[in-house]
Amino acid sequence: MKPAEVSTPSDREVLVKRSFNAPVNLVWQAYTDPALMRRWLTAMPGWSMPVCEMAAHVGGKYRWRWREDESGQEFGFTGEFLEVALHSKIVHTQIYDPGDMGGSMGGEPSIITVTFNETNGITNVATSIKFASQADRDAAFSTGMTDGMEMSYKELDGVLAG
Amino acid sequence: MFVDGLDQALAALADPTRRGIVVHLARGEASVSDLVGLFSLTQPTISSHLKVLESAGLISRSRVAQSRPCKLKTEQLNAVADWLKQVQEIFEGNYKRLDVLLVELKQAQKEERKK
Numbered sequence: 152m153k154p155a156e157v158s159t160p161s162d163r164e165v166l167v168k169r170s171f172n173a174p175v176n177l178v179w180q181a182y183t184d185p186a187l188m189r190r191w192l193t194a195m196p197g198w199s200m201p202v203c204e205m206a207a208h209v210g211g212k213y214r215w216r217w218r219e220d221e222s223g224q225e226f227g228f229t230g231e232f233l234e235v236a237l238h239s240k241i242v243h244t245q246i247y248d249p250g251d252m253g254g255s256m257g258g259e260p261s262i263i264t265v266t267f268n269e270t271n272g273i274t275n276v277a278t279s280i281k282f283a284s285q286a287d288r289d290a291a292f293s294t295g296m297t298d299g300m301e302m303s304y305k306e307l308d309g310v311l312a313g
Numbered sequence: 314m315f316v317d318g319l320d321q322a323l324a325a326l327a328d329p330t331r332r333g334i335v336v337h338l339a340r341g342e343a344s345v346s347d348l349v350g351l352f353s354l355t356q357p358t359i360s361s362h363l364k365v366l367e368s369a370g371l372i373s374r375s376r377v378a379q380s381r382p383c384k385l386k387t388e389q390l391n392a393v394a395d396w397l398k399q400v401q402e403i404f405e406g407n408y409k410r411l412d413v414l415l416v417e418l419k420q421a422q423k424e425e426r427k428k
Contacts, residue, residue: 155408157401158332162323165397167404173415177422181414191410278404285320292319292396 160279163288167278175238175269178276182241182265183207193217202227207235213243216250225250230260241265245280259283261291318370322393325369330354331362335385338372344380 155169171178181187185203192215193200202216209232216227227248234242244260262281267274282288325331334348343351348359363383366372370389374381 155405177418
C-alpha cells in the first residue's frame with residue numbers, strides 16, 4: 152500500500168490518509184478491539200500499552216496509555232466517543248495525558264475523526280485531527296510531536312537492525 | 314521553532330493550488346508568467362495566491378528583476394514540512410504494523426469460512 156499521505160486542510164487541521172488491503176469489517180475490528188489495537192497502535196520496540204480501554208459507543212470513554220519499559224515512563228490519551236457508525240466513522244475527543252513524560256497540549260480536547268471506506272476489498276482510512284485552538288496546535292507542533300518523533304526513530308532503529 | 318506565523322503558513326498550504334506552486338518552486342525560481350502557464354489560471358489569480366504565500370513567509374519575490382521571480386523561503390516551510398513528516402512517520406509506523414495484523418485477520422477469516 153502507498154505510504155500515508157499527510158495534508159493540512161486548514162490552519163487547525165491535519166489530515167492523514169492511507170489505504171489497507173483488507174475489507175472494512177477487519178479494519179474496523181483492528182481499530183476498536185483493544186486486544187488488536189495493542190498490537191499495532193503501540194508495538195514500538197521497548198514500549199508497551201498497559202492501558203487500552205475502549206467503550207466504543209456514543210458517550211463512551213476510552214483510555215490509552217503507553218509505557219517505555221526501560222524507564223517506566225508513561226503518557227497517554229483519553230477522550231469520549233461523539234459518533235460511532237459501524238464500519239464507517241468514529242469521532243472522538245482527545246486529551247493528552249502527560250503521565251510522567253510531562254508536556255501539555257493545552258486545555259481543550261482535539262477532535263479526531265476517522266472515516267472508513269471500502270472499495271473492492273481495499274479500505275481507505277482518513278484520520279482528521281482538529282485542534283481546538285491555536286494554542287493546542289502550537290503545543291502539538293512544538294512538544295507532543297517531538298516526543299512521538301523520538302519513538303518513531305527508536306522504532307526505525309529496530310527495523311534497520313532486524 | 315517558528316510557531317509565530319504558523320497560522321498563516323498552514324492556512325496558505327491548505328489550498329491545493331498554493332501547494333502546487335510551492336512544490337513547483339522547490340525545483341527552482343519561477344516568474345508569475347511561468348506559473349500562469351503552468352497552472353492554466355489567470356494572472357490575477359496566481360498573483361493573489363503568491364501574495365498569500367509571501368505574507369505567510371513561505372516565498373519571497375525579487376525586487377530587482379523586472380519579472381520579480383518567486384523563490385521558496387525555506388525557514389518557515391521547513392518547520393512545517395518537518396512537523397508533517399513527523400506526523401507521517403508516526404502514523405506510517407503504526408500502519409505498517411496494522412498491515413501485518415490485517416494479513417493475519419484475513420487468513421483467520423478465510424479459515425473460519427472453510428469450517
